[in-house]
Amino acid sequence: MTAGRLDPAAPRWNFEIPFATPQGTAMAQFEISRDGGGNEVEAAKRVWRARFSLDVEPAGPVHAQVTLSGERTSVRMWAERPATAAQLRAGAAQLSQALSKAELGASDIVIRDGAPVQTASAPAGHFLDRAL
Numbered sequence: 001m002t003a004g005r006l007d008p009a010a011p012r013w014n015f016e017i018p019f020a021t022p023q024g025t026a027m028a029q030f031e032i033s034r035d036g037g038g039n040e041v042e043a044a045k046r047v048w049r050a051r052f053s054l055d056v057e058p059a060g061p062v063h064a065q066v067t068l069s070g071e072r073t074s075v076r077m078w079a080e081r082p083a084t085a086a087q088l089r090a091g092a093a094q095l096s097q098a099l100s101k102a103e104l105g106a107s108d109i110v111i112r113d114g115a116p117v118q119t120a121s122a123p124a125g126h127f128l129d130r131a132l
Helices: 082-090 092-101
Strands: 012-021 024-034 047-056 060-069 072-079 106-113
Touching: 060 082, 072 082, 072 092, 082 092, 082 106, 092 106
Parallel strands: 072 106
Antiparallel strands: 012 024, 024 047, 047 060, 060 072
């Protein structure tokens, strides 16, 4: 992931979304951030990034980063299991079509084996309100 390019003072939102799977509840960890200044001239130059990770069987750990810069969208995905990476690569054309249909103009989609370079992040369940 390209955390080195992010401004620590820039807006950043972290949250987790629980969802049900046949094996039980799984957590998807999300981070949304924005680069760029606060005036309108710089608004067109802002870069939005959405990152998420999830670990659901049988796919295993999958990580993604979607970057929106102006009208250009790029997608980076990492699958820690080679079979999952192969399945994601096989569906890359469908993802590109879906992004185009949503008028997000995918400029490039890259799917890699392994895990992205990790930045310090909260462990799964960190944001979960367990008081319920």
